[in-house]
Amino acid sequence: MTRADLLLTDCRLATMAGPEPYGAIHDGAILIADGRIAWVGPRADLPEHRTAETHRLDGRWVTPGLIDCHTHLVFGGDRSGEFEQRLEGATYEEIARAGGGIVSSVRATREASEDRLFASAMRRLEGLKATGVTTVEIKSGYGLDRDTELKMLRVARRIGREGGVRVRTSYLGLHAVPPEHRQDRAAYVDLAIDDILPAAHAEGLVDAVDAYCEPIAFSEAEVARLFDKARALGLPVKLHADQLSDGGGAALAARYGALSADHIEHSTEAGIRAMAEAGVVAVLLPGAFLMLRETKLPPIDLLRSHRVAMAVATDCNPGTSPVASMTAAITLACVQFRLTPEEALRGATVNAAKGLGLSDRIGTLEPGKAADLVVWDIERPAELAYWLGAPLLWRRYVGGLEA
Template sequence: MQQLQPDDVVWRNARLATMDPDQTAPYGIMEECALVVRGQHILAVVPEAELPPAHRNIVDLEGRLVTPGLIDCHTHLVFGGDRASEWEQRLNGVSYKTIGERGGGINATVTATRSSTPEALLALAQQRLQRLMSEGVTTIEIKSGYGLNAEAETKMLQVAQRLARNNPVEVCPTLLAAHAVPGEYRHDPDAYLTLVCEEILPALWQEGLFEAVDVFCENVGFTPAQTERLFQAATARGIPVKGHVEQLSNLGGAALVSRYSGLSADHIEYLDDVGVRAMAQHGTVAVLLPGAFYFLQERQRPPVEALRKRGVPMAVATDYNPGTSPFASLHLAMNMACVQFGLTPEEAWAGVTRHAARALGRGATHGQLKAGFVADFIVWDAQHPVEMVYEPGRNPLHQRVFRGTKA
């Protein structure tokens, strides 16, 4: 370890669940070790016995558990209105088609989002973000996709920027203008995709409003051919891509995302072995979204065992959104991933730390307690990481540290 500088901070007397795969213990647990933080990064992870006898900046954690900050790598946090009444209608036997014909579904959220002021959207999103931060989230992806025109998509991404400025959290903004075909283009979806590829995407990229492009490739969304058009437009500008794919059917979307070296393929309930092999070959992360699976009462589960066999990293996220996953709890998503999809608790933890980081293009800097990584970590009144998965209604968070500073 380098010689300590006066402003370095030593976080000692802790049980570290590093989530470092190079460690042999489950969860990368290291006993009787300390975190040494310099500025916004971890300088070293060292045994207590190697600490200098005297240093002015020492935080005694009194034997508590420390983990990396949680990463929610798939959310739709910014939107207007809600869809609670639609959910009640569905439970009372009204079909999704009928609800859509009455102006419900995603079009209802688009209408509410377009008509909302930036301040109103910010206030609602702040409440949702606060709930996630209170559970230990330090990095979050926020998608657009409820605007479906240049003005409203810009508004959503600007709200995401303001959330990042106003809170101790890292926001990863994603352009999801290809979330659905807006009503004004329902008879000409190709024309809408042209608008996205030739106007919305380049303009908002030039403004620095997003860092990746997403698309809903599905039989109720965009075709594989249309998806490839979008990917070509994005990659021509050096923009990373990802996709909502294989949620309701198998259109080969995951293989398409992988062919473009996509960051992640998300949902993937109907993923086949061809898609699994493509993801393994190209390093595309599988993002599992058990909240939507639960809320929609789906039966087709993601092929977890095939993903394990091929070594595809599996991330876990909330998919927080008004229509299919209104759950601002990453602890709950972890529990659901274990109960519904068969992940182990350690896999669920990897899914909200190092694998989620990789799904956001941050695998070399986030999601582990390791020298050189960003100093985002959580101190828990807990002995073992399984506690947060086992009992999602209890939140033992003691201290949240963001970029080396108590937050």
Template sequence: MPDCYILSDARLAPFAPPDGDGYASDGVIVVDHGKIGFVGSAGDLPARFEDAPRRSVGGCLITPGLIDCHTHMVYGGSRAREFEMRQTGASYEEIMNAGGGIFSTVEATRAASDEELLASALLRLDAMIADGVTTVEIKSGYGLDQDTELRILRTARALEDHRPIRIKTTFLGAHAYPKGMSADDYLNEVCLPAMAAAAHEDLVDAVDGFCESVAFTASQIERVFVAAHDLNLPVKIHAEQLSDQGGAELAARYSALSADHLEHLGDAGIAAMAEAKTVAVLLPGAFYALKETQKPPIQKLRDAGVPLALATDCNPGSSPMTSLRLIMNMGATLFGLTPEECLNAVTTIGAQALGLDDCGRLEVGQRADLAVWKFDDPAELSYRIGDAPLEMRIFGGEIC
């Protein structure tokens, strides 16, 4: 395609024109040198773009490219056997305490070559791309030693060399700690030095930690946050998934980009997140796979004005999922989000959860990361299950 072209005959969402609630069929987007040069009604197209080549999308819906703001998609091995265990009644904690869970993935990831890690991650990434995703966050955390944590992050960075995708990396060394080693010793001897090494190698965009009864205490995660602050890295947290450990409040004190999971989030955590403008990243895939029954406090989060994002939590143990559109459906059916909330959750708010302000909105100056869908009603994105309605995916202005 030329450097400047027009996508015409489109429905645009999420988009709020000054005098209406969207365009049924006459919306246009100008893609100008990789960015959005104009978005709105065809009748309002600036004269300077009149002669640009046009490509009709035939009434299709155009949205920002979808953003998956929480994944663990670089790992080795499979945990299908654990799925069998869960079907016979074993809990997440029981599997971990028996030496399964994350530790089996750590072993498989350490044993995998760089080429194997890349190849398996590309398979998952290709499924996401086919779902209209243009930005993916990827966490480390399946190494629990410095070498493997860095290899995971290098593999994540390398994905951009193989696919038209934007990758944001997160250091999650504080995911668990190895057997035979205390949590504090692990932080001192492995996690914090590995974080510094990752930052020195420019492999990390943010730092995360798992604050939970089966992982790290709030005071231990605070040590991670202090170290991240010293490295000028923003933080986020896995919090209140299985119990309320005060993780969300801690994250808010450090102006965290997001607090994720949140099924057991209490009122104090909600208030702290609202004040800090920390995004709540909801992960219904893990809720579903683990057969949880306590839902995040959605209405309280709404009432407090906490932004709501959705993500796949793509990982081998608790959310072996690559479809962000299925997550949108789950966000609606399991958590009660509206279709409009679901779309915002994987575009505008998904970008906010990653600290990005140049994508996720149909606005002039934004990156031209776009998804064109074979329907004109935005509710279809949350309504449909299992089909492939993507007509076209545009990344940085390039149709791919």
């Protein structure tokens, strides 16, 4: 007899596993024990069990909890005023010269206390949770000095303890050159690699290491130094790659066996092929594409033909993607990038888990996986991509507990 803490029954399951579209089971049930899925399948096959509690879901759809695998959720201030300026005709360069852009986010983040950063991030997190997110990746990168980078990462860890979601952290020290190092970028690169990263790792604040590889940001050589340090510390890497130009980011990510290469609008077929051979996930960020009014689409057909796993994320940040809705990201991935609804949902579950190195724990409804799942008031899974802004969520479970 199977012992379980909770039975979910009278539901339709998009398991995202198995040969059927969405891994669908149309009259299903799930047994949950000790925070994990103990059994999942057709209700008619439900094994003999002893269950403490039963939730009948009245035919609603259940999916794995959504995974936002690329966010900059923790930052100070906002840049809505700059957004307004751009719509009135100011260029990004003009705003940056006047002290705006990432410099303004760095200044506000440095000035904010940990409690203030936590409170503002939690407000944004509510938008993600309301759209089905149970796991979120959070990057540093708006501190760009030792104290503030560590402060951001400590806040991210606190969100994981108190926010009702699982959190994975990424150290993004090579995000931009801070104002005080504008005349000596080499000194900042040394600081980011040789001082801040080891300090963050020593405090247990880092799950992965990220960088922004672009001509306007950091070079392949600089990123390679960072990744060598990450490798020496036993940390996986990921990369903001080829967003604005073909800077060789996809190939660089592949060379280091990165978890993911993110953005990749300008990646070439050679880079995509290298990603495929190395098992690197392509993280698509349609919110940034929308807000920047980009026109160069990611190479979706190449990703499909080379069977590169495609994840979808919000890129929630104050400058280029003020998006705090995972279902909106799914919709935009379909409308802008022509993903199918099933591809987009797979991108927010199975492939997002792979992009965080968590495929063995989350991303599908299978025995042994964490009981992170979402119940939706929908008639078809495609509705998660179809409705933009509609309240579709009915209930969230994290580790088998309502959250």
